[in-house]
Amino acid sequence: MTKYLLGLISLCLMCSCSDTAPGETPPIDPPTPTPTVTITKPEFVFGFQGQSKYSYCPSALKQADGTVHLYFCGNPENLIMVDNIFHIKINPDGTQTAAKSVLQPGVPGSWDDHHTCDPSVIEGNFTWKNTTYKYAMFFLSNMYGVYYNEIGVAFSNDLDTDSWVKYPQQIVKKTWSSEGDQEIGGSGKSWGVGQPSVVSLDGKGKLLLTYTVGDIGGTRIVWTEADFSNMDTYSISTPQTIVQTGLKAIDNQSRDYTCNSEFAIDKDADKIVMIRPVQPMPNDYPNYLNSSLEIDYMNLSDFTNQRGNWTPIYRITPDDTGYPRNHNATLLRDNFGHLQDWEEPEFYFTVSKAAPDVQPSGSSHAEWTYHIWKSKVVKSK
Numbered sequence: 001m002t003k004y005l006l007g008l009i010s011l012c013l014m015c016s017c018s019d020t021a022p023g024e025t026p027p028i029d030p031p032t033p034t035p036t037v038t039i040t041k042p043e044f045v046f047g048f049q050g051q052s053k054y055s056y057c058p059s060a061l062k063q064a065d066g067t068v069h070l071y072f073c074g075n076p077e078n079l080i081m082v083d084n085i086f087h088i089k090i091n092p093d094g095t096q097t098a099a100k101s102v103l104q105p106g107v108p109g110s111w112d113d114h115h116t117c118d119p120s121v122i123e124g125n126f127t128w129k130n131t132t133y134k135y136a137m138f139f140l141s142n143m144y145g146v147y148y149n150e151i152g153v154a155f156s157n158d159l160d161t162d163s164w165v166k167y168p169q170q171i172v173k174k175t176w177s178s179e180g181d182q183e184i185g186g187s188g189k190s191w192g193v194g195q196p197s198v199v200s201l202d203g204k205g206k207l208l209l210t211y212t213v214g215d216i217g218g219t220r221i222v223w224t225e226a227d228f229s230n231m232d233t234y235s236i237s238t239p240q241t242i243v244q245t246g247l248k249a250i251d252n253q254s255r256d257y258t259c260n261s262e263f264a265i266d267k268d269a270d271k272i273v274m275i276r277p278v279q280p281m282p283n284d285y286p287n288y289l290n291s292s293l294e295i296d297y298m299n300l301s302d303f304t305n306q307r308g309n310w311t312p313i314y315r316i317t318p319d320d321t322g323y324p325r326n327h328n329a330t331l332l333r334d335n336f337g338h339l340q341d342w343e344e345p346e347f348y349f350t351v352s353k354a355a356p357d358v359q360p361s362g363s364s365h366a367e368w369t370y371h372i373w374k375s376k377v378v379k380s381k
Contacts, residue, residue: 047371140194148192205229
């Protein structure tokens with residue numbers, strides 16, 4: 001029996017696929033180097049410097065000639081925290097137009113008469129009252145005297161317009177049916193719905209709409225498919241909570257949750273990219289702002305089928321930016337919410353100082369240090 005086994009072993013050695021002669025060590029292929037991912041040195045973009053005003057929550061649209069239309073949330077009057085949506089145009093040579101308020105709170109008593117913030121602008125084909133508009137701006141707003149937020153939309157035929165035409169009612173309402181705020185225990189109240197992000201699915205009126213929900217069921221981001229081709233009969237599908245598998249908290253071990261995120265897609269590559277805050281927030285003032293952001297991706301087909309995992313591209317930290325708070329970010333997208341290079345996206349984000357440099361009073365509020373910066377992911381080849 002032993003001789004038979006030895007014969008089999010010899011036969012196997014003779015019939016081996018090896019190209020090496022007996023006694024030689026087979027060559028070892030060098031390992032494929034792992035690409036290094038980093039970001040470019042962050043650059044200041046805009047801020048109401050020297051004033052008690054804030055600028056944050058950007059939405060950035062890059063044009064074919066390199067021009068960027070930047071929309072963001074700001075307050076028009078020193079020391080008064082009432083949100084408007086502002087616009088600047090950044091020319092290819094870096095020069096900028098003056099900041100102007102292009103969307104304001106509604107008339108007293110309307111659903112949006114207090115704050116108007118969190119713009120997300122998209123190109124398409126949107127008809128309302130026999131007028132067709134080229135651009136839609138989704139935004140968060142609320143009524144004076146309540147805590148919760150809801151989502152509205154406004155239209156324009158010019159990205160550089162001085163004002164947008166508001167649809168009169170909210171298009172996404174709070175998740176509870178009772179009037180007023182929803183109590184969630186202690187002195188807490190539900191945040192409502194807001195922080196919309198929209199991506200065009202057909203270049204016209206069909207959109208992927210994502211937004212944050214904060215209610216008695218917790219904080220989460222949901223996604224829907226919406227058709228705003230005809231605002232007289234618009235439709236929004238039943239919201240579904242996005243996949244959160246693969247997202248890690250600030251310790252890089254615990255599972256994280258999502259809120260206040262921007263999305264962009266590359267349909268040809270079947271990818272969706274998200275820039276999000278990393279939880280939890282620090283304990284010192286301002287303890288309502290995150291210290292770090294992260295850019296993640298997954299297959300778009302997995303995202304819309306409620307499966308798959310997010311994979312991190314890069315985590316932006318105070319070490320990268322020089323600021324203790326980094327929050328309310330956006331990806332630089334084309335007019336339809338698509339990315340030119342999903343692996344190396346450019347992004348805009350908000351910075352803030354923290355205690356002891358700022359204090360929650362008067363002209364020392366952290367809000368007055370909210371400025372918009374930008375950077376870009378760089379991946380070694």
